[in-house]
Amino acid sequence: MRRSKKERQKLLIEKINENPFVTDDALAEFFNVSVQTIRLDRLELSIPELRERIKNVAEKQFDTVKALPIEEVIGEIIDLQLDQRAISILDIGPEHVFSRTKIARGHHVFAQANSLAVAIIDDELALTAKANVRFTRRVSEGERVIAKAKVLKHEKERTKVEVNSYVEQELVFSGEFHMYRSVKYMQGEKGEHEDSN
Incomplete structure (x- = not known):
């Protein structure tokens, strides 16, 4: 039509x-x-x-990454609300793909999602304790991967973060990251609740 x-x-x-x-x-x-x-x-x-x-999206005010230097984040962060949500974009170039097939190496797509899960944590110490991940379609050279992270829940010194990555709104990767964070943050946040247990 x-x-x-x-x-x-x-x-x-x-x-x-x-x-x-x-x-x-x-x-x-x-x-x-x-x-x-x-x-x-x-x-x-x-x-x-x-x-x-x-550039316009990136220039909007957003929180500063605490858990790692910004240059260690894989992809470009364009939105970040600590302990809530984050978005990054990664353009897949020749350095990210297998030379013969031009298909992105999985560890680059994973690294973008994982570093976003670290970046979202409002703490100077954040480490990945566990990750359940799924690649839902291959990504090729020249494609742009948009990773969207959101915090699902906090429990003791762990925070659960969900990351979904898309190419043109088609899901290419999903992951649930269990992030370890320093206890002092969680005590400050939920001190009374922790003491009552």
């Missing part, structure tokens, strides 16, 4: 609001038009290009 330009542009705004990291190529494929048409639509609608949209 061919949409009118007005309909396409309305839907384009919705798609980009839904996923600010969607590429022009993916949009062109979705709307069954050329990449040039998508670029012209964006220009008319004053929607910045992808790199600019990423």
Whole structure:
């Protein structure tokens, strides 16, 4: 079904609001038009290009990572609310893939998710105690992986973090990370509750 330009542009705004990291190529494929048409639509609608949209999201105020130096986080953190949620993006380049197949090595996708699970912890000490992970589809060179983490629950000195990673809103990896954190934080947070046990 061919949409009118007005309909396409309305839907384009919705798609980009839904996923600010969607590429022009993916949009062109979705709307069954050329990449040039998508670029012209964006220009008319004053929607910045992808790199600019990423920068805008990254410039929004978010918490500072405590548990590890920011340069040790795999991928670029674009949203972080400590002990609540976090998002990072990782562009899969030649250095992340097997040279013959151009498929990403699993440890890079895992490392992005794991370092995000560490980064979300509001403590200077955070270590992965246990992880249950599942790779749901292969990731190829040139794709962008968006990892979304959220804290599920705190228990004693452990915090359970769920991380789901997507390429173009398709789930490629999911993991549940049991993070060890220093006891002093948890005592400060739940001191009375711990003493009563």
